[in-house]
Amino acid sequence: MPKPARTQPLDPASVCRSADPLAVRELLTRVGDKWTIFTVLSLDLLGGRARFSDLERAVPGISQRMLSATLKTLERDGMLTREVFPEVPPRVEYEMTPLGRSLLHPMQGLVEWAKENWNQVRTAQSRYDDR
Amino acid sequence: MPKPARTQPLDPASVCRSADPLAVRELLTRVGDKWTIFTVLSLDLLGGRARFSDLERAVPGISQRMLSATLKTLERDGMLTREVFPEVPPRVEYEMTPLGRSLLHPMQGLVEWAKENWNQVRTAQSRYDDR
DNA sequence: TCAGTTACTTACGTCGAGGTAAGTCATGCC
DNA sequence: GGCATGACTTACCTCGACGTAAGTAACTGA
Numbered sequence: 408m409p410k411p412a413r414t415q416p417l418d419p420a421s422v423c424r425s426a427d428p429l430a431v432r433e434l435l436t437r438v439g440d441k442w443t444i445f446t447v448l449s450l451d452l453l454g455g456r457a458r459f460s461d462l463e464r465a466v467p468g469i470s471q472r473m474l475s476a477t478l479k480t481l482e483r484d485g486m487l488t489r490e491v492f493p494e495v496p497p498r499v500e501y502e503m504t505p506l507g508r509s510l511l512h513p514m515q516g517l518v519e520w521a522k523e524n525w526n527q528v529r530t531a532q533s534r535y536d537d538r
Numbered sequence: 539m540p541k542p543a544r545t546q547p548l549d550p551a552s553v554c555r556s557a558d559p560l561a562v563r564e565l566l567t568r569v570g571d572k573w574t575i576f577t578v579l580s581l582d583l584l585g586g587r588a589r590f591s592d593l594e595r596a597v598p599g600i601s602q603r604m605l606s607a608t609l610k611t612l613e614r615d616g617m618l619t620r621e622v623f624p625e626v627p628p629r630v631e632y633e634m635t636p637l638g639r640s641l642l643h644p645m646q647g648l649v650e651w652a653k654e655n656w657n658q659v660r661t662a663q664s665r666y667d668d669r
Numbered sequence: 670t671c672a673g674t675t676a677c678t679t680a681c682g683t684c685g686a687g688g689t690a691a692g693t694c695a696t697g698c699c
Numbered sequence: 700g701g702c703a704t705g706a707c708t709t710a711c712c713t714c715g716a717c718g719t720a721a722g723t724a725a726c727t728g729a
Contacts, residue, residue: 430656430660431649431652431656432572434652434655434656435572435649435652436572438570438651438652439569439570439571439575439648440570442687444566444570459705459706460705463706470687470689471707471708472688472689472708472709473686473687473688475708483662483663483666483667484659484662484663485658485665491706494696494705495694495696495697496694496703496704496705496706497694498705498706499707506658506659506662509651510651510655512647513647514648516643516644517566517569517647518562518566519644520569520640520644521562521565521569522562524637524641527616527637528565528615528637530616531614531616532614534616535614535616573717589675589676590675590676591675591676601717601718602677603677603678603679603717603718603719604718606678607716625675626674626675626725627674627675627676627724627726627727628674628725630676630677
């Protein structure tokens, strides 16, 4: 007989005290994504509006494939708008929506934390590894 | 001849204006992780100190394997301490360090944002999908 | 002797994230 | 004709994340 599952069913009161912890969790997974964070922050640094190629240059190390996918998801989620100019060669501009801009503040909080604390984390890691 | 890489080398001035954008990016990838977020928040809700089995029950859907790995990483990063009590059956308690607690604030900022905005995101998604 | 307890680890397998490279489309230019 | 350009998409493949199930250690109590 297989061992019964050890994990408990979802508890609405747990973790985030939200009416829908599943939705919040999914959203967190999304906005916590590396490429999403860097794309959003880069678009902000570029003045809130930029072309595909601008972002490609601004986001260090992203591939066209991932940039395309990330932008599509962000557009679907209402974080930015996509405007196509009927020219040759094509021009496409992405602009942050108010919803996207509202994400900036909490996101920058995390980035600030990372900037301020990565030294401490590094030393903790080497202390752990030496042991 | 293969096409040269389209992406640019890292620009220290870009995205996070940090001396080491790679480190910040790695740290963000870490703290943005779904299981990390939920483990840290759950440990906080449990009063900042809890046993393995408490966390297993508190974090909805996590497997023992992932909880173990997540806790190990958090301990290595200096976010929490692990205390083993030499008893049978074994007891292990995890407690948040000041560094771990300092992460709570920015993290809760993100969670708040997610709670406040997931409705808006959902409607944006269905508008996009209908189109 | 054997089941039950906690906090794991190990083995195994799947599945999806994500990189690389090439293709595409329409057009202007030499 | 053929190449360049910009914003992609597609095909292909690898590799790591992660779930499942079982094993382990060391002791207690029936």
